[in-house]
Amino acid sequence: MTISIRSVEKKFGRYPALNHVDLEIADGELVALLGPSGSGKTTLLRTIAGLEFPDAGQVLFEGEDVTFASAAARRVGFVFQQYALFKHMTVARNIAFGLDVRKGKDKPPKAEIARRVDELLKLVELDGLGKRYPSQLSGGQRQRVALSRALAVQPSVLLLDEPFGALDATVRKSLRKELRRVHDATGVTTIFVTHDQEEALGLADRVAILNAGRIEQIGTPDEVHDNPATPFVCGFVGEANRFEGTVSGGRFTSGAVSFAANGARDGAAVGFVRPHDFALDDGGFEVRVDRVHVQGALASASAVTADGRHIEISGSRAEAARFTGTIKVAARKSHVYPT
Amino acid sequence: MLDDDHPMTAETIPAAARPSGIKGPRRPLFRRRSAIPGFGLTLGVTLTVLSLIVLIPLSAVAIKASSLSPSQFLAAAFSERAVAAYRLTFGAAFVAAVINGVFGVLTTWALVRYEFPGKAVVNALVDLPFALPTAVAGISLATLYAPNGWVGQYLTPLGIKAAYNPVGVTIALIFIGLPFVVRTLEPVMRDLSADVEEAAASLGAGRFATIGRIILPALGPAWLTGFALAFARGVGEYGSVIFIAGNMPYKSEIAPLLIIIQLEQFEYANAAAIALVMLAVSFLMLLVINAIQAWSRRFV
Numbered sequence: 320m321t322i323s324i325r326s327v328e329k330k331f332g333r334y335p336a337l338n339h340v341d342l343e344i345a346d347g348e349l350v351a352l353l354g355p356s357g358s359g360k361t362t363l364l365r366t367i368a369g370l371e372f373p374d375a376g377q378v379l380f381e382g383e384d385v386t387f388a389s390a391a392a393r394r395v396g397f398v399f400q401q402y403a404l405f406k407h408m409t410v411a412r413n414i415a416f417g418l419d420v421r422k423g424k425d426k427p428p429k430a431e432i433a434r435r436v437d438e439l440l441k442l443v444e445l446d447g448l449g450k451r452y453p454s455q456l457s458g459g460q461r462q463r464v465a466l467s468r469a470l471a472v473q474p475s476v477l478l479l480d481e482p483f484g485a486l487d488a489t490v491r492k493s494l495r496k497e498l499r500r501v502h503d504a505t506g507v508t509t510i511f512v513t514h515d516q517e518e519a520l521g522l523a524d525r526v527a528i529l530n531a532g533r534i535e536q537i538g539t540p541d542e543v544h545d546n547p548a549t550p551f552v553c554g555f556v557g558e559a560n561r562f563e564g565t566v567s568g569g570r571f572t573s574g575a576v577s578f579a580a581n582g583a584r585d586g587a588a589v590g591f592v593r594p595h596d597f598a599l600d601d602g603g604f605e606v607r608v609d610r611v612h613v614q615g616a617l618a619s620a621s622a623v624t625a626d627g628r629h630i631e632i633s634g635s636r637a638e639a640a641r642f643t644g645t646i647k648v649a650a651r652k653s654h655v656y657p658t
Numbered sequence: 659m660l661d662d663d664h665p666m667t668a669e670t671i672p673a674a675a676r677p678s679g680i681k682g683p684r685r686p687l688f689r690r691r692s693a694i695p696g697f698g699l700t701l702g703v704t705l706t707v708l709s710l711i712v713l714i715p716l717s718a719v720a721i722k723a724s725s726l727s728p729s730q731f732l733a734a735a736f737s738e739r740a741v742a743a744y745r746l747t748f749g750a751a752f753v754a755a756v757i758n759g760v761f762g763v764l765t766t767w768a769l770v771r772y773e774f775p776g777k778a779v780v781n782a783l784v785d786l787p788f789a790l791p792t793a794v795a796g797i798s799l800a801t802l803y804a805p806n807g808w809v810g811q812y813l814t815p816l817g818i819k820a821a822y823n824p825v826g827v828t829i830a831l832i833f834i835g836l837p838f839v840v841r842t843l844e845p846v847m848r849d850l851s852a853d854v855e856e857a858a859a860s861l862g863a864g865r866f867a868t869i870g871r872i873i874l875p876a877l878g879p880a881w882l883t884g885f886a887l888a889f890a891r892g893v894g895e896y897g898s899v900i901f902i903a904g905n906m907p908y909k910s911e912i913a914p915l916l917i918i919i920q921l922e923q924f925e926y927a928n929a930a931a932i933a934l935v936m937l938a939v940s941f942l943m944l945l946v947i948n949a950i951q952a953w954s955r956r957f958v
Binding site for chain 2: 370394395406407408417
């Protein structure tokens with residue numbers, strides 16, 4: 320199922336939640352909507368689902384206008400952050416619900432529904448728990464039930480709103496893998512919302528980064544990390560040291576810090592350097608190392624520039640052994656945006 | 659004596675062998691140790707108050723009734739007049755509770771889910787039966803629904819008699835019971851998350867399927883509680899009913915009134931016998947309702 324979002328706008332009161340959003344999603348893709356809270360990512364997801372309707376613009380499924388179609392008519396599977404399971408029904412009846420409410424000849428026979436429920440329970444590795452009530456399950460198990468309930472109706476698109484937000488780190492990691500596996504097994508076009516960049520970059524085929532109701536950039540995880548299109552993306556995705564300064568003659572300067580400006584035009588600018596893009600270099604600028612923090616094979620250091628600003632530098636453990644006292648560093652790579 | 663959990667309790671170690679001066683904990687007699695304080699105090703006060711206010715007066719009823727011989731008891735408690743009164747009391751209370759069960763869901767729905775002008779007034783009106791002296795309610799209802807009253811005059815040509823008969827009794831009990839249903843349902847309905855309904859909608863459930871299969875079942879346990887409270891209140895109601903009932907023996911005389919009549923004739927034991935039957939039936943019904951409730955809460 321291809322999905323097209325065409326200049327969609329949505330206001331809550333006077334506050335614009337979505338501002339001319341355009342987005343194309345290919346069949347079978349796994350796309351993450353990433354952004355800080357209040358960026359409009361959930362509103363966009365709910366607009367695609369048919370739980371929210373835009374003030375202007377169009378939503379197209381497979382080229383067909385579904386802007387004002389109901390969620391049921393769009394055949395979307397929606398997974399909520401707080402699971403939204405039906406507490407008074409067993410796990411099996413929760414999963415069967417979408418098939419059970421169908422009427423007439425659309426409704427599969429009982430045996431068929433039961434078979435489908437078993438299949439889905441196996442898919443999310445919950446076999447044997449069909450007779451439990453949601454209150455008897457852990458958070459991770461509940462979210463698996465919610466996922467299989469959404470998949471039961473064979474949705475044209477699977478939408479997940481911060482699906483792992485309420486879970487602890489370990490469960491979250493395993494469910495991430497699970498979602499990828501389920502996506503690959505079913506091939507259903509999937510869109511999920513998250514504010515966790517690690518989750519978005521680690522899981523999705525493509526990531527759309529939202530800020531203040533606009534899509535700042537959409538691309539593969541590598542693209543958005545290595546070639547951020549806007550200062551916001553650069554600051555939001557991955558870690559980055561941010562400097563405000565000026566560009567002149569192809570060099571960006573901000574106080575005691577200076578690095579190549581990658582062809583940015585002269586004038587006021589904001590520059591970013593990722594911690595691992597700093598390297599020891601005798602031609603660079605001086606910093607005094609404050610503290611070194613070792614994380615497995617990598618190490619990072621907090622350092623202070625000559626004019627008293629804090630920066631982060633990181634490298635391998637071997638490199639970090641030389642992060643002592645006053646050192647000279649230069650930026651191997653930088654991102655400079657005119658302001 | 660050794661026990662499974664604490665093989666080395668204070669009793670098993672000689673005091674001299676213990677390294678510190680701390681007294682070894684003794685295993686409590688009949689309950690598990692809990693870190694939540696106040697068990698003794700709260701249970702003590704509860705039992706004392708319940709005994710003084712509920713249990714002792716109720717056992718007095720039983721003691722008084724026991725002064726009758728079995729045949730006298732049966733004659734007093736199951737006279738034709740008494741049986742008719744029970745039937746009216748429990749029947750009208752049940753019908754009123756059912757009507758309140760339906761109407762209460764609608765009222766709660768309107769109050770919880772929508773904003774409308776005058777909502778605060780409607781909200782206050784729902785509570786009024788709690789506060790109003792029941793006699794006031796009974797007199798106004800009787801005046802309104804009497805054949806020449808504001809409402810009654812339009813019902814009479816339709817062949818409906820709404821006062822001075824069982825219908826009147828039911829009307830009074832509906833008035834009395836409504837707030838119990840509404841106020842029990844309200845917090846539960848407020849807590850129903852919009853997510854659940856959206857999930858149902860996204861799975862293809864229409865409005866009626868969502869209401870019938872998701873919302874109402876989720877309200878079930880609270881609804882039963884509200885129903886039980888309204889029913890229990892209806893069984894015991896006296897003040898408002900006697901004004902609108904007409905109080906015709908065998909036809910529109912409620913059991914509480916019959917008790918008063920017996921008392922006024924100094925037939926104290928007979929009154930206690932009728933009271934004992936009401937007590938037993940009420941207790942049994944509440945027990946059954948509680949059991950159903952416990953069963954319907956199995957998923958919480």
